[in-house]
Each structure stands twice: as structure tokens, then as C-alpha cells.
Amino acid sequence: MNGLDAAFSALADPTRRAILARLAKGEATVMELAKPFEMTQPAISQHLKVLEEAGLVIRRVEGTKRPRRLAKTGIEAMDQWLAMLRKALQKNYDRLDEVLAAMEPNKKGETR
């Protein structure tokens, strides 16, 4: 799996999306992250591992704590990819606008 595949696969899970949404508000420890999810800390750690391997989350060492935060580069790479894809689709429809504008005048005479 390349980086983007891993990133999007990681996002296919609702708990992992919720974790990212929580981390978007700032750094958090595993214990803090586990609280709203009715999940055990090992279960949350497992999700964090997937997010870390996908390059979306990084950890910091602070004494015995390992607070997690969003990995800016990973998230930005995904954003850029989506922006590019979105641009391709927009380009299609901008082209279609022109094609439709050209069809308009002789529309009545043509049948299919």
C-alpha cells in the first residue's frame, strides 16, 4: 500500500475518523482519546497504530505519557490529492459547460 492508500483506508473506520476529529482540536493522550468512545485503551491504541502507520498521527514523548497529534504532512498530502481530484472533475464539467453552450443553437434541428 502506498501512503495515500494507507491514509484513505485508515479513514474508512468511523472510530478513527472520530479520533482524527478529536486530535484536530489539539494533542491528546490515549486515555483522553479513549474516554468518549466506550472502548478500552488497547483498542484505541490499535486504532492509533493504524493512523500512525498511515502517516496521519504522530506521537511525542513526555515523561511516561505519549500524547498524539495530527501529522501535518500526512493530512496535507491527502488534502492535496483530493484537491487535485476535485480539480479534474471540475475541469470535466467546465468543459461540458462549453460543449453545452455550443450545442444550444442547433439543438432543435438535431435528433437522436
Add this chain to the structure above:
Amino acid sequence: MSKLTMKTEGDTHLVVTRRFAAPPEAVYRAHSDPKIIQKWLLGPEGWTMPVCINEARPGGKFRYEWTNEKGVGFHVTGEYLELEPHSRIVHVERMYLPDPTPDNHVETRFDVDGKGTLMTMRMTLPDAQTRAAMLATGMERGMEASYVRLEGMI
């Protein structure tokens, strides 16, 4: 007026909307006539569609092949399930990269919107994993670069 919207729905859907100045008859035709499709369904600058086969009837098949100036290419095949001129098209498609992706079930509606058309394309993927993979491999979907908005968008 032409702003594209795109959002996920549930775990397996993806919905794209776009407004056009032309009436539904014309937009429908532009989605079902291969000679017209070949002019616009090209993706980024630099790509062309040398092969555009399209049998726009229930049960009819289509095949689109794209290539760029470097000779890189890929193709999509699909079948039409339902066609209601000029308001609705239902089809399934898959992309070959080169292995086929799981079937994407697509319903495209063309609704009257003033003098123009509101197009709504609703894609249904077999599962959340496939939708994620599709986002990562090339079907279009967009998202603003806001971390907080990640939730619910993918």
C-alpha cells in the same frame, strides 16, 4: 452557479452535484452520446479519450479508454441498467488499474433548475473500504483543507 459539491453519505455513498445552464435534455444527451462524452469526460489537462464506446440503452455496455501524452492509459467499462430520457441514468462501472476495481453503482439525475439543470450523481460502493480506496486511486472527490471537517466528509 456552477459550483461543484461533493460529499460522502453513510459509509458507502458519494454524492456529487453540479448545476448547468443548459436544460436537462442537453445535459442528458451530453452524458449518453459518445461523440459528446469524448469531448468533455477527460479529467486533467493533457488526457484524451481515444476509445469511447457507449450503447445507451438498458443492458447496453460502455467502454472508455484514456491516454496522456506520455502514453500512459487506463480504462473503464460499465453497463447501463436504466435510462429515463432526459431525467435519469443508472449504470454500474469499474476501473481497470489494471485489475478491475469493485463495481461502482451510479445513479445520475438531471432535474430542471430554473432554465438549467441540477445534476445529482449518487455513487454506491460495495463497502466503506472500497469507497476509501476509490478516493485514493483516482475517482474524484474533494475536501476542503480543514482538519475539523474531516469527520463526516470521508
